[in-house]
Amino acid sequence: MSLLLFDAVKCVRSTNKFSTCEACVEACPVETIKIDEQLPSFVPNDCVGCGGCMSACPDAAYKLDDFSSINYIFSILEQQREVLSCKESIPCLAALSVEEIISLVLLHPKNLTFDRAYCAECEIAKINEPLIAARVEEANFFLEAIESEKRVVFASVNLSVEQKEQDRRAFLSKLNIKEAIKAKQKFENEVEARSQEEKNHALSVEDIKRLRESKDVPDRRKLLMMALKKTQKPSVYHKLAEGDVSFVSQKILDEESCTNCQMCYRICPTGALSSDRLNSTIFFDAVACIKCASCHDVCEPNSLTLRSVFDLQELFEPQRETLAKFTMKRCNECGVPFVYRGGEVMCQRCRIEDEEVMELWGISPEQRSM
Numbered sequence: 001m002s003l004l005l006f007d008a009v010k011c012v013r014s015t016n017k018f019s020t021c022e023a024c025v026e027a028c029p030v031e032t033i034k035i036d037e038q039l040p041s042f043v044p045n046d047c048v049g050c051g052g053c054m055s056a057c058p059d060a061a062y063k064l065d066d067f068s069s070i071n072y073i074f075s076i077l078e079q080q081r082e083v084l085s086c087k088e089s090i091p092c093l094a095a096l097s098v099e100e101i102i103s104l105v106l107l108h109p110k111n112l113t114f115d116r117a118y119c120a121e122c123e124i125a126k127i128n129e130p131l132i133a134a135r136v137e138e139a140n141f142f143l144e145a146i147e148s149e150k151r152v153v154f155a156s157v158n159l160s161v162e163q164k165e166q167d168r169r170a171f172l173s174k175l176n177i178k179e180a181i182k183a184k185q186k187f188e189n190e191v192e193a194r195s196q197e198e199k200n201h202a203l204s205v206e207d208i209k210r211l212r213e214s215k216d217v218p219d220r221r222k223l224l225m226m227a228l229k230k231t232q233k234p235s236v237y238h239k240l241a242e243g244d245v246s247f248v249s250q251k252i253l254d255e256e257s258c259t260n261c262q263m264c265y266r267i268c269p270t271g272a273l274s275s276d277r278l279n280s281t282i283f284f285d286a287v288a289c290i291k292c293a294s295c296h297d298v299c300e301p302n303s304l305t306l307r308s309v310f311d312l313q314e315l316f317e318p319q320r321e322t323l324a325k326f327t328m329k330r331c332n333e334c335g336v337p338f339v340y341r342g343g344e345v346m347c348q349r350c351r352i353e354d355e356e357v358m359e360l361w362g363i364s365p366e367q368r369s370m
């Protein structure tokens with residue numbers, strides 16, 4: 001069975017203690033993942049290796065030791081297989097994210113079928129079925145919106161037992177043989193790594209260093225961009241309701257309430273939110289947004305909100321948007337740059353400290369301004 005690996009650096013909870021993300025917890029069919037204080041924890045022995053959490057995590061913090069969805073997709077494309085089944089080198093169809101399903105369909109010359117024939121026999125698939133069905137539905141909705149004629153169907157394929165066995169063998173024989181040779185080694189590693197004990201996660205010094213350096217979109221976004229580049233642009237760029245797209249978003253920023261505290265663009269894992277050298281402007285690249293909600297969770301004045309619609313043009317013709325522009329000045333008291341909105345050249349922190357001192361001395365605001 002596959003071994004679940006977790007990269008704490010990629011989890012949005014690592015950089016943001018206010019993060020409310022529970023995507024992995026919600027996707028796990030055996031409920032072994034839970035949020036232990038800040039980061040997720042799980043009992044490796046309880047994990048069934050379906051990959052549901054892996055595909056649900058917005059920043060791809062989970063992976064399975066013996067399955068790569070990207071490699072799988074390229075194998076499917078290479079062999080032009082039209083029926084995808086959990087009996088063939090994918091632990092469960094829940095291991096594919098919506099973005100990966102869309103990419104696979106767009107890059108495939110024919111329509112695809114996700115075979116649900118085995119779901120009824122599998123206790124885990126029975127739990128995962130609604131998740132797979134919802135992803136297929138979202139993928140088809142997206143494909144229709146970009147005027148693609150391709151679709152994916154989630155249905156039982158009535159192949160004979162012999163046909164299925166022939167297909168399976170043909171597929172397996174074309175898989176990289178080196179992977180099979182690693183099987184024994186993998187088994188030994190697995191025995192050592194699997195445990196009944198809950199696996200808690202914490203950031204090491206090395207992790208923190210990596211955290212500072214790693215701002216990138218997951219591979220599945222790169223795959224989607226590649227697939228869209230090869231796809232004919234739609235005649236009209238539709239705007240999809242925000243709730244109809246789970247993997248990308250657009251933002252509105254309220255300049256009045258934003259304090260330019262820098263938190264959102266510092267913690268954004270992909271660099272979708274960014275700033276200039278002086279921190280005087282907040283930029284947004286929708287194409288890099290993975291809708292992890294970390295920026296919303298961290299924003300104390302709630303200045304960032306989701307746009308009610310997502311404009312598909314952002315995926316075909318990405319543009320950097322300026323969400324906010326500020327006049328920055330150095331505080332006369334502490335010298336730290338701050339958002340200047342007129343009046344005294346003093347930052348918020350010094351202003352509060354100043355007011356506290358005046359209050360302590362019993363000097364009223366009126367007396368002060370005399």
Ligand code: SF4
Pocket residue numbers: 253257258259260261262263264265295298299300301302303304
């Ligand atoms: S939008 Fe919120 S988190 Fe981002 S800089 Fe403004 S106040 Fe800070």
Ligand code: SF4
Pocket residue numbers: 267268269270271272273288289290291292293294295296
């Ligand atoms: S901008 Fe997108 S990717 Fe960045 S923190 Fe916000 S939701 Fe996550």
